[in-house]
Amino acid sequence: MxxxxxxxxxxxxxxxxxxxxxxxxxxxxxxxxxxxxxxxxxxxxxxxxxxxxxxxxxxxxxxxxxxxxxxxxxxxxxxxxxxxxxxxxxxxxxxxxxxxxxxxxxxxxxxxxxxxxxxxxxxxxxxxxxxxxxxxxxxxxxxxxxxxxxxxxxxxxxxxxxxxxxxxxxxxxxxxxxxxxxxxxxxxxxxxxxxxxxxxxxxxxDTSFSSHIEQSHFETKQIRLHWRIERNTSLSKKVKKLKGYTCEACNMNFVDKYGSLGEQYIEAHHLRPISELEIGKVKIDIENDFAVLCSNCHSMIHRMDDPSDLEGLRDCIKKS
Structure with a gap:
């Protein structure tokens, strides 16, 4: 046939x-x-x-x-x-x-x-x-x-x-x-x-995290969703390809510090405020919703009350 x-x-x-x-x-x-x-x-x-x-x-x-x-x-x-x-x-x-x-x-x-x-x-x-x-x-x-x-x-x-x-x-x-x-x-x-x-x-x-702050059931979902987005390898690669490998907070480049060992190394940080994440309706905007940060700045921005406040982190660095 x-x-x-x-x-x-x-x-x-x-x-x-x-x-x-x-x-x-x-x-x-x-x-x-x-x-x-x-x-x-x-x-x-x-x-x-x-x-x-x-x-x-x-x-x-x-x-x-x-x-x-x-x-x-x-x-x-x-x-x-x-x-x-x-x-x-x-x-x-x-x-x-x-x-x-x-x-x-x-x-x-x-x-x-x-x-x-x-x-x-x-x-x-x-x-x-x-x-x-x-x-x-x-x-x-x-x-x-x-x-x-x-x-x-x-x-x-x-x-x-x-x-x-x-x-x-x-x-x-x-x-x-x-x-x-x-x-x-x-x-x-x-x-x-x-x-x-x-x-x-x-x-x-299947996304575990610990926090000393009590969250509602919905807030817990938002935090887990934020972490899933930030830890997604495919998204991270796209962010780095678009934004490069210089920290957007302190301007550090790992090559300057570590030579060839630091080539193409940086961390991607999801800037979208956790409170704005809509469960089940998240749109990924690689250019506007992410920043590339060195390891120290990435750790510090997560200690801030608002982990989406990149300008606040920059101000903190300038003051110090």
């Missing part, structure tokens, strides 16, 4: 009138397309581009979340997937944790699963990878409030491939949609929102 033409599989953005088609279309056509050439296949293209774009349109903060999908790399995979990544946690599906649509290999249904990146765990733990994923999943579940009757703690992808078996072990919570009873667009949007809330809850719980 010839590969389905692009005219039949029009762009999701143009013709997909509802989100159910993101689930229905693969369930109906994936096994047929899987028997054809992978290169240039229109359904494979939609998994990589159109389906992620359609889901991304639902998200409040498109700068923070990244949606990616995969029908396989160079060849068809048994269980194609579409994942929603919080870039403050991970920018790759190979590690971290994230909500993901996982299609069963027999295409009888699809799971919306809060799951874990398996590649990194397999590489690090080898034969023990499944046990590690299961233990981590149990730990994650213990941090969430959810209705036992509504969500599954175990999934079955009907596949014997290594990744599928590890995704089954890595499942934290899941909701199953059988092919003959797919959710409405409204219901699916609601489920995606709920899983993003689970995702957010885990993100706040």
């Amino acid at each position: 010839p590969t389905i033409s692009r005219s039949k599989f029009q762009s999701t953005i143009d013709v997909m009138s509802n989100l159910e088609n993101i689930l229905q279309e693969p369930l109906e056509n994936y096994q047929i397309e899987k028997s054809k050439s992978f290169a240039g296949n229109a359904l494979a293209h939609k998994f990589r581009h159109d389906y992620p774009a359609a889901i991304e349109n639902l998200l409040i903060d498109k700068t923070r979340y990244k949606v990616i999908g995969s029908p396989g790399k160079g060849n068809w995979t048994d269980c194609p997937w579409i994942a929603i990544l919080d870039t403050l946690i991970t920018e790759t599906a190979q590690k971290g944790y994230y909500p993901v649509f996982l299609f069963k290999s027999d295409m009888t249904g699809v799971y919306l699963s809060l799951n874990q990146g398996v590649t990194d765990v397999i590489e690090n733990y080898k034969r023990e990878a499944k046990s590690v994923l299961k233990l981590r999943a149990e730990d994650f579940r213990a941090k969430l409030n959810y209705n036992d009757a509504e969500y599954s703690t175990e999934i079955n992808l009907e596949s014997k491939t290594i990744n599928a078996r590890h995704y089954q072990a890595g499942n934290i919570l899941a909701k199953y949609y059988p092919k003959d009873n797919l959710p409405t667009e409204t219901a699916l949007k609601k489920d995606i929102k709920t899983f993003l809330e689970f995702y957010e809850a885990l993100a706040y719980s």
Whole structure:
């Protein structure tokens, strides 16, 4: 059979009138397309581009979340997937944790699963990878409030491939949609929102900090979010590339002090006032929301009442 033409599989953005088609279309056509050439296949293209774009349109903060999908790399995979990544946690599906649509290999249904990146765990733990994923999943579940009757703690992808078996072990919570009873667009949007809330809850719980100041529950979330942003390696690299390696408070450059040892060394500091961080609606502005600081200045600005007050830190340095 010839590969389905692009005219039949029009762009999701143009013709997909509802989100159910993101689930229905693969369930109906994936096994047929899987028997054809992978290169240039229109359904494979939609998994990589159109389906992620359609889901991304639902998200409040498109700068923070990244949606990616995969029908396989160079060849068809048994269980194609579409994942929603919080870039403050991970920018790759190979590690971290994230909500993901996982299609069963027999295409009888699809799971919306809060799951874990398996590649990194397999590489690090080898034969023990499944046990590690299961233990981590149990730990994650213990941090969430959810209705036992509504969500599954175990999934079955009907596949014997290594990744599928590890995704089954890595499942934290899941909701199953059988092919003959797919959710409405409204219901699916609601489920995606709920899983993003689970995702957010885990993100706040896995950032530890200590403070002598008592915070409300919301303030605690804001502080944890601030630290997650500041410690994000990818963001830090972008900030340094844009702003350079001279401290914006005291003008120190590590090369001047340490020679070649200090090349391209500086720390990125998130300037956005913690009180202004909106949980779940954070937009990342690399140019205006960050400063590059030497280690001493970075430590000192965190001791100030307002860690966003760069001018105040400069004034402190001048007075001393």
